[in-house]
Amino acid sequence: MRMARIAHPSGVAFVVIDGEGDGSHDIDNLVAKEIVDHPFGTPEYTGREWPLGQTRLLAPILPSKVVAVGRNYADHAAELGNAVPDEPLIFLKPSTSVIGPGAPILIPPSSQRVEFEGELAVVIGRPCRDVSAENAKSVILGYTVANDVTARDLQRADVQFTRGKSFDSFCPLGPWIETELDPSDLSVVTELDEELMQDGRTSDMVHTVAHQIEFISAIMTLLPGDVILTGTPAGVGRMLAGQTVSVTVEGIGTLTNPVQAR
Structure with missing residues:
Protein backbone atom coordinates (compact mmCIF):
# COMPACT_ATOMS: atom_id res chain seq x y z
CA MET A 1 0.00 0.00 0.00
CA ARG A 2 1.22 3.49 -0.88
CA MET A 3 0.22 6.21 1.58
CA ALA A 4 0.82 9.87 0.83
CA ARG A 5 0.02 13.36 2.03
CA ILE A 6 -1.36 15.75 -0.56
CA ALA A 7 -2.60 19.28 -1.08
CA HIS A 8 -5.92 18.98 -2.93
CA PRO A 9 -8.34 21.64 -4.20
CA SER A 10 -9.96 22.11 -0.78
CA GLY A 11 -7.19 21.37 1.70
CA VAL A 12 -4.61 18.81 2.84
CA ALA A 13 -5.20 15.09 3.39
CA PHE A 14 -3.58 11.72 3.94
CA VAL A 15 -4.43 9.41 1.07
CA VAL A 16 -3.85 5.94 -0.33
CA ILE A 17 -2.47 5.95 -3.87
CA ASP A 18 -4.09 3.56 -6.34
CA GLY A 19 -2.67 2.72 -9.77
CA GLU A 20 0.66 1.80 -11.31
CA GLY A 21 3.70 4.09 -11.58
CA ASP A 22 6.56 5.65 -9.62
CA GLY A 23 5.04 9.13 -9.43
CA SER A 24 7.66 10.82 -11.58
CA HIS A 25 6.10 10.79 -15.06
CA ASP A 26 2.85 8.89 -14.68
CA ILE A 27 0.71 10.75 -12.14
CA ASP A 28 -2.24 10.82 -14.52
CA ASN A 29 -2.54 7.06 -14.02
CA LEU A 30 -2.76 7.39 -10.23
CA VAL A 31 -5.70 8.17 -7.95
CA ALA A 32 -5.50 9.60 -4.42
CA LYS A 33 -8.17 8.21 -2.06
CA GLU A 34 -8.62 10.21 1.13
CA ILE A 35 -8.36 8.42 4.47
CA VAL A 36 -9.69 9.51 7.84
CA ASP A 37 -7.37 11.44 10.17
CA HIS A 38 -3.95 9.76 9.87
CA PRO A 39 -2.08 6.89 8.19
CA PHE A 40 -1.52 4.80 11.33
CA GLY A 41 -3.57 1.63 11.69
CA THR A 42 -6.01 0.21 9.17
CA PRO A 43 -7.06 3.07 6.87
CA GLU A 44 -10.69 4.17 6.76
CA TYR A 45 -11.78 5.97 3.60
CA THR A 46 -13.85 9.16 3.50
CA GLY A 47 -15.12 8.45 -0.02
CA ARG A 48 -13.39 11.48 -1.53
CA GLU A 49 -10.74 10.94 -4.20
CA TRP A 50 -8.80 12.93 -6.80
CA PRO A 51 -6.64 12.17 -9.83
CA LEU A 52 -3.13 12.57 -8.44
CA GLY A 53 -2.30 15.00 -11.25
CA GLN A 54 -4.86 17.43 -9.80
CA THR A 55 -3.13 17.46 -6.42
CA ARG A 56 0.34 18.26 -5.10
CA LEU A 57 2.39 15.68 -3.24
CA LEU A 58 3.69 16.92 0.13
CA ALA A 59 6.18 15.30 2.47
CA PRO A 60 4.36 12.04 3.27
CA ILE A 61 4.80 12.49 7.01
CA LEU A 62 5.68 15.28 9.45
CA PRO A 63 8.01 13.60 11.97
CA SER A 64 8.71 14.75 15.49
CA LYS A 65 12.34 13.90 14.73
Whole structure:
Protein backbone atom coordinates (compact mmCIF):
# COMPACT_ATOMS: atom_id res chain seq x y z
CA MET A 1 0.00 0.00 0.00
CA ARG A 2 1.22 3.49 -0.88
CA MET A 3 0.22 6.21 1.58
CA ALA A 4 0.82 9.87 0.83
CA ARG A 5 0.02 13.36 2.03
CA ILE A 6 -1.36 15.75 -0.56
CA ALA A 7 -2.60 19.28 -1.08
CA HIS A 8 -5.92 18.98 -2.93
CA PRO A 9 -8.34 21.64 -4.20
CA SER A 10 -9.96 22.11 -0.78
CA GLY A 11 -7.19 21.37 1.70
CA VAL A 12 -4.61 18.81 2.84
CA ALA A 13 -5.20 15.09 3.39
CA PHE A 14 -3.58 11.72 3.94
CA VAL A 15 -4.43 9.41 1.07
CA VAL A 16 -3.85 5.94 -0.33
CA ILE A 17 -2.47 5.95 -3.87
CA ASP A 18 -4.09 3.56 -6.34
CA GLY A 19 -2.67 2.72 -9.77
CA GLU A 20 0.66 1.80 -11.31
CA GLY A 21 3.70 4.09 -11.58
CA ASP A 22 6.56 5.65 -9.62
CA GLY A 23 5.04 9.13 -9.43
CA SER A 24 7.66 10.82 -11.58
CA HIS A 25 6.10 10.79 -15.06
CA ASP A 26 2.85 8.89 -14.68
CA ILE A 27 0.71 10.75 -12.14
CA ASP A 28 -2.24 10.82 -14.52
CA ASN A 29 -2.54 7.06 -14.02
CA LEU A 30 -2.76 7.39 -10.23
CA VAL A 31 -5.70 8.17 -7.95
CA ALA A 32 -5.50 9.60 -4.42
CA LYS A 33 -8.17 8.21 -2.06
CA GLU A 34 -8.62 10.21 1.13
CA ILE A 35 -8.36 8.42 4.47
CA VAL A 36 -9.69 9.51 7.84
CA ASP A 37 -7.37 11.44 10.17
CA HIS A 38 -3.95 9.76 9.87
CA PRO A 39 -2.08 6.89 8.19
CA PHE A 40 -1.52 4.80 11.33
CA GLY A 41 -3.57 1.63 11.69
CA THR A 42 -6.01 0.21 9.17
CA PRO A 43 -7.06 3.07 6.87
CA GLU A 44 -10.69 4.17 6.76
CA TYR A 45 -11.78 5.97 3.60
CA THR A 46 -13.85 9.16 3.50
CA GLY A 47 -15.12 8.45 -0.02
CA ARG A 48 -13.39 11.48 -1.53
CA GLU A 49 -10.74 10.94 -4.20
CA TRP A 50 -8.80 12.93 -6.80
CA PRO A 51 -6.64 12.17 -9.83
CA LEU A 52 -3.13 12.57 -8.44
CA GLY A 53 -2.30 15.00 -11.25
CA GLN A 54 -4.86 17.43 -9.80
CA THR A 55 -3.13 17.46 -6.42
CA ARG A 56 0.34 18.26 -5.10
CA LEU A 57 2.39 15.68 -3.24
CA LEU A 58 3.69 16.92 0.13
CA ALA A 59 6.18 15.30 2.47
CA PRO A 60 4.36 12.04 3.27
CA ILE A 61 4.80 12.49 7.01
CA LEU A 62 5.68 15.28 9.45
CA PRO A 63 8.01 13.60 11.97
CA SER A 64 8.71 14.75 15.49
CA LYS A 65 12.34 13.90 14.73
CA VAL A 66 14.53 12.53 11.97
CA VAL A 67 17.24 10.15 13.16
CA ALA A 68 19.97 9.61 10.58
CA VAL A 69 22.65 6.93 10.46
CA GLY A 70 26.03 8.02 9.15
CA ARG A 71 28.72 5.96 7.41
CA ASN A 72 26.41 2.98 7.02
CA TYR A 73 27.86 2.01 3.63
CA ALA A 74 31.56 1.13 3.65
CA ASP A 75 32.13 2.63 0.19
CA HIS A 76 30.66 5.96 1.26
CA ALA A 77 32.74 6.03 4.44
CA ALA A 78 35.83 5.34 2.34
CA GLU A 79 35.10 8.09 -0.20
CA LEU A 80 35.04 10.64 2.64
CA GLY A 81 38.13 9.17 4.29
CA ASN A 82 36.28 7.85 7.32
CA ALA A 83 36.41 4.54 9.15
CA VAL A 84 33.33 2.34 9.35
CA PRO A 85 31.94 2.59 12.90
CA ASP A 86 31.40 -0.55 14.96
CA GLU A 87 28.00 0.74 16.09
CA PRO A 88 25.51 2.90 14.17
CA LEU A 89 26.70 6.50 14.09
CA ILE A 90 23.54 8.53 14.63
CA PHE A 91 22.65 12.20 14.44
CA LEU A 92 19.41 14.21 14.36
CA LYS A 93 17.91 16.41 11.70
CA PRO A 94 15.16 18.83 12.82
CA SER A 95 11.58 18.46 11.66
CA THR A 96 11.91 21.89 10.05
CA SER A 97 14.37 20.44 7.52
CA VAL A 98 11.64 18.26 5.97
CA ILE A 99 10.20 19.14 2.55
CA GLY A 100 8.24 17.17 -0.01
CA PRO A 101 8.61 16.27 -3.67
CA GLY A 102 9.10 19.22 -5.99
CA ALA A 103 9.90 21.65 -3.18
CA PRO A 104 13.23 23.45 -3.63
CA ILE A 105 16.38 22.52 -1.77
CA LEU A 106 17.76 25.88 -0.68
CA ILE A 107 21.51 26.50 -0.74
CA PRO A 108 22.36 28.71 2.27
CA PRO A 109 24.81 31.58 1.72
CA SER A 110 27.04 30.25 4.51
CA SER A 111 27.94 27.08 2.56
CA GLN A 112 29.98 26.66 -0.60
CA ARG A 113 29.46 22.89 -0.88
CA VAL A 114 25.99 21.44 -0.43
CA GLU A 115 25.78 17.76 -1.37
CA PHE A 116 23.06 15.18 -2.04
CA GLU A 117 22.83 11.85 -0.22
CA GLY A 118 20.15 9.50 -1.55
CA GLU A 119 18.76 7.11 1.06
CA LEU A 120 16.09 4.63 2.04
CA ALA A 121 14.03 6.04 4.93
CA VAL A 122 12.03 4.13 7.53
CA VAL A 123 8.79 5.55 8.94
CA ILE A 124 7.85 4.45 12.45
CA GLY A 125 4.25 3.36 12.99
CA ARG A 126 3.76 3.31 16.75
CA PRO A 127 5.38 4.55 19.98
CA CYS A 128 8.23 2.25 20.88
CA ARG A 129 11.32 1.87 23.03
CA ASP A 130 13.84 -0.93 23.53
CA VAL A 131 12.74 -2.76 20.40
CA SER A 132 14.71 -5.91 19.59
CA ALA A 133 15.95 -6.46 16.05
CA GLU A 134 13.66 -9.48 15.86
CA ASN A 135 10.61 -7.30 16.57
CA ALA A 136 11.68 -4.26 14.52
CA LYS A 137 9.25 -4.99 11.68
CA SER A 138 6.31 -4.66 14.07
CA VAL A 139 7.00 -0.95 14.71
CA ILE A 140 7.48 0.07 11.06
CA LEU A 141 4.68 1.82 9.20
CA GLY A 142 6.59 1.70 5.92
CA TYR A 143 9.40 3.13 3.84
CA THR A 144 9.99 6.24 1.78
CA VAL A 145 12.76 7.93 -0.19
CA ALA A 146 15.02 10.56 1.39
CA ASN A 147 17.78 12.95 0.48
CA ASP A 148 20.04 13.68 3.46
CA VAL A 149 21.20 17.04 2.13
CA THR A 150 24.49 18.11 3.71
CA ALA A 151 26.54 21.28 3.80
CA ARG A 152 29.77 19.32 3.64
CA ASP A 153 32.11 22.25 4.24
CA LEU A 154 30.25 23.22 7.42
CA GLN A 155 30.12 19.61 8.61
CA ARG A 156 33.88 19.34 8.24
CA ALA A 157 34.51 22.70 9.88
CA ASP A 158 32.35 21.85 12.89
CA VAL A 159 33.48 18.20 13.22
CA GLN A 160 29.98 17.25 14.46
CA PHE A 161 26.99 17.15 12.13
CA THR A 162 24.28 19.48 13.45
CA ARG A 163 24.80 22.67 11.46
CA GLY A 164 25.72 20.99 8.20
CA LYS A 165 22.64 18.73 8.26
CA SER A 166 19.94 20.96 9.70
CA PHE A 167 19.15 23.84 7.34
CA ASP A 168 15.55 24.28 6.25
CA SER A 169 14.88 22.09 3.18
CA PHE A 170 17.76 19.68 3.96
CA CYS A 171 15.51 16.62 4.33
CA PRO A 172 13.37 15.97 1.25
CA LEU A 173 11.02 12.99 1.74
CA GLY A 174 8.62 11.28 -0.65
CA PRO A 175 6.89 10.66 -2.90
CA TRP A 176 4.89 8.43 -0.53
CA ILE A 177 5.21 5.69 2.09
CA GLU A 178 5.27 2.10 0.84
CA THR A 179 3.96 -0.18 3.60
CA GLU A 180 4.71 -3.53 1.95
CA LEU A 181 8.41 -3.75 1.24
CA ASP A 182 11.42 -5.91 2.11
CA PRO A 183 14.26 -3.40 2.72
CA SER A 184 17.08 -5.94 2.64
CA ASP A 185 18.19 -5.62 -0.99
CA LEU A 186 16.88 -2.56 -2.83
CA SER A 187 18.52 -0.36 -5.45
CA VAL A 188 19.26 3.22 -4.33
CA VAL A 189 20.00 5.55 -7.25
CA THR A 190 20.64 9.30 -7.34
CA GLU A 191 20.71 11.41 -10.50
CA LEU A 192 21.80 15.03 -10.82
CA ASP A 193 20.38 16.67 -13.94
CA GLU A 194 19.65 13.11 -15.17
CA GLU A 195 23.31 12.07 -14.78
CA LEU A 196 23.80 8.95 -12.66
CA MET A 197 25.71 9.81 -9.47
CA GLN A 198 24.89 7.11 -6.92
CA ASP A 199 24.05 3.48 -7.64
CA GLY A 200 24.01 1.28 -4.54
CA ARG A 201 22.01 -1.45 -2.85
CA THR A 202 20.65 -1.64 0.67
CA SER A 203 22.21 -5.10 0.97
CA ASP A 204 25.53 -3.25 1.34
CA MET A 205 24.47 -1.55 4.57
CA VAL A 206 26.85 -2.13 7.47
CA HIS A 207 23.95 -2.11 9.95
CA THR A 208 20.59 -3.48 8.83
CA VAL A 209 17.30 -1.63 9.28
CA ALA A 210 16.39 -3.97 12.14
CA HIS A 211 19.72 -3.35 13.90
CA GLN A 212 19.32 0.39 13.47
CA ILE A 213 15.88 0.34 15.10
CA GLU A 214 17.18 -1.78 17.97
CA PHE A 215 20.12 0.57 18.53
CA ILE A 216 18.16 3.84 18.25
CA SER A 217 15.17 2.72 20.32
CA ALA A 218 17.51 1.75 23.16
CA ILE A 219 18.51 5.42 23.32
CA MET A 220 15.28 7.32 22.64
CA THR A 221 11.57 6.70 22.36
CA LEU A 222 10.41 6.64 18.75
CA LEU A 223 7.01 8.12 18.00
CA PRO A 224 4.54 7.46 15.17
CA GLY A 225 5.78 9.29 12.09
CA ASP A 226 9.40 9.51 13.19
CA VAL A 227 11.81 8.87 10.35
CA ILE A 228 15.09 6.97 10.28
CA LEU A 229 17.50 7.74 7.43
CA THR A 230 19.44 4.53 6.89
CA GLY A 231 22.62 5.83 5.25
CA THR A 232 23.84 6.62 1.76
CA PRO A 233 25.99 4.67 -0.73
CA ALA A 234 29.07 6.07 -2.44
CA GLY A 235 28.83 8.78 -5.07
CA VAL A 236 27.70 11.79 -3.04
CA GLY A 237 28.43 15.11 -4.70
CA ARG A 238 27.85 18.83 -4.89
CA MET A 239 24.60 20.42 -6.03
CA LEU A 240 24.37 23.89 -7.52
CA ALA A 241 21.46 26.29 -7.84
CA GLY A 242 19.58 25.60 -11.06
CA GLN A 243 20.17 21.85 -10.96
CA THR A 244 17.64 19.10 -10.21
CA VAL A 245 18.30 16.05 -8.04
CA SER A 246 16.30 12.81 -8.12
CA VAL A 247 16.56 9.84 -5.76
CA THR A 248 14.93 6.53 -6.67
CA VAL A 249 14.55 3.58 -4.31
CA GLU A 250 13.45 0.31 -5.84
CA GLY A 251 9.94 -0.66 -4.85
CA ILE A 252 9.00 2.85 -3.71
CA GLY A 253 9.46 5.48 -6.40
CA THR A 254 11.32 8.66 -7.27
CA LEU A 255 11.82 11.82 -5.19
CA THR A 256 12.76 14.87 -7.27
CA ASN A 257 13.67 18.37 -6.03
CA PRO A 258 15.03 21.47 -7.76
CA VAL A 259 17.99 23.27 -6.22
CA GLN A 260 17.86 27.02 -5.58
CA ALA A 261 19.90 29.67 -3.83
CA ARG A 262 18.34 30.68 -0.55
